[in-house]
Amino acid sequence: MENLKDFYKKERAEEWRAEIRKNIKTKERTLLERIKMPAQDPDVRNHNRIEVNLGLDEKLAMEEAQRCIDCPNPTCISGCPVGIFIPKFIKKIEIGDFLGAAKVIKETNSLPAVCGRVCPQEKQCEANCFYTIQLQKPPVAIGFLERFAADYERDSGQMAIPEAGEKNGIKVAAIGSGPASLAWATDMARFGYDVTVFEALHELGGVLKYGIPGFRLPNEIVDIEINNLKEMGVKFVTNFVVGRTATIDELRERGFEAFFVASGAGLPRFMNIPGENYTGIFSSNEYLTRINLMGATLDGYDTPVTLGDNVAVIGGGNTAMDSVRTAKRLGAKRAMIIYRRTREEMPARVEEVEHAIEEGIEFMNLNNPVKYIGDNNGRVKKMLLQKMELGEPDASGRRRPIPIEGSEYEVDVDVVIVAVGVSPNPLIPSSVKGLKTTKWGTIKVNDDFQSSIEDIFAGGDIVRGGATVILAMGDGRNAAVGMDKYIKNKIKK
């Protein structure tokens, strides 16, 4: 840790940065207002699938970069799971060296255009910004700036491909092609390994493709970042279900020395209430996969999805917000969030909730479905909601919702989307003998992200149970370091 602090100090002392700090007085910097992200008008965007946030232009980005005072102790970095050199890239933006800024970010983050869009910065870097901690002012818009640098670089046509290390010929494999694997693969390629990523679906990107909708993260952006990895020499194999298409043992025979399992949080949870299997009731995974991955409702695509005037989404997380905003875009007159606690307890990102409100999403907080009612064809037509009130805090620290007896009432629905969480996918744990899991079914790992089987490492949601893109990426990076150490030790012996 000390080494890192010294490193930041040394970097900060470089002449170019000292020069920039002198340009504007710190006091003046702190008086500047945080810029606003330009966005599509809510009443326009809730009818299209184009990205909501339009991105900063050069002027806005340079303006915002001036707010960063380039602290001697950059606390923001400690809030970043992948340790981006935040002040350094922001200062590059301040002087208009946008390509330089992108390069700095990519030293530690292989998916900046993705993270700049979907990271919960308000809980990470921006929560640890000097402005937040010391001045009680809005933090520097680190996420917006990250996205700006990444987008600028991509649009410039001069995208820097991270350099692969000198080839050591050692074969390693990742299982799953989501954010944890992509981060892991970048670092392993940098270390010189021969890297293969196996994906069960027909498309690469995992949750970035099937889960997060295009209006938050366009698929093209994910593809471009994956293409960079291909340029680095990383191999990708789709339609390959490790444990089924080939077992880990067979892959060992094919020469793979170590594995990184990042197969994600697979199984959707349901509430097990009467009528939940009526048609028209989907898990958020199914609903979003049909639309985002399979192209349902787009011209020429064969996969169907159910549309309707009244769409209810059960849950208060990011996936619930993605589902309800998708439903609105597909023409729902009434797109509702049904959540059993108040808005304050909702786990969704603040920005997503705000965007949803602007787009006309109805928030029915302190409500919980207890039963669905179907028509003669088994299609859902009504839900029975029960009103809730908040009691004492529970284990999660949030106030426990308590049902109010006799408060049940009916609401018309055509489509219901259940977004109450996921359980880890048992495919890998069940196909590898001796792999230790927790009682929740997640894979047990040590500090090096190594499992109970020495050549199998794991990270992301299959270890965490359900977290964020950036935490998964952090795991991927740490697992790469752990795996490199393991392989080098093994060679020495």
Add this chain to the structure above:
Amino acid sequence: MNKIVDKIFFSENVVKLVIESPDIARNRKPGHFVIVKTGKKGERIPLTIAGADPEKGTINLVIQIVGVTSHKIASLEVGDEITDISGPLGKATEIEKVGTVLAAAGGVGTAPLLPIIEAMKKAGNRVITVLAARNKDLIILEDEVRKHSDEVIIMTDDGSYGKQGLVTHGMEEVIKNEKIDLSIAIGPAIMMKFASLLTKKYDIKTVVSLNTIMVDGTGMCGACRITVGGKTKFVCVDGPEFDAHKVDFDEMLMRLSGFKEQEAAAYKKYIAELS
């Protein structure tokens, strides 16, 4: 990848494809299925594997044309490639020596049943198979079935081949004549429902292989969920085979019709565009 090396029409609407897919051919077991998608804009559908040749690295799929996707797959020719095949998925059939096995297939259900009876026969069981279809043209794979069965009974709705009657009539005749230790029924959901009701009456343990709607096929989406013994199960990872007497077939039939109107409209449009 996934090159079609042979194509045989069993009838106008039922086709068998032999596809190069070495990994799946080596690792598949009776009861497994694959997810197939054709074209960039295609849909993912589950198909139970109807046999494989691990040495040649091929798998067999039998497709009945019922809508856009099955029509597209059945229209592919030898030499064409299927865009995406993923698998083998699901749990394999539990193969053991139980005594006498009564296997029953309705229509194209014969295709997924074939590898199971082959394995059951190899395991030392006496295998009696009932093949049922609307008419003679829809009775498929009869020779292969005979090869792995001690006895074969053919039933057609119209009496154009074998005996006239439903699959359950053929099954009941067997049940009345000898002691059955296990029954396996594969076919349309409605056929499996009635086969299950019959064997329940005689208290014969019965396994069915369910063909629900799926998207990913790996447990991620829950489209295939059904109720078994009062609990929600995912056909893709908990199945596709279940204890027939615990399956809520009425709910399954209802869920199978979830996109019926859209599918019918899409098929009509597709056919109109073809001609």
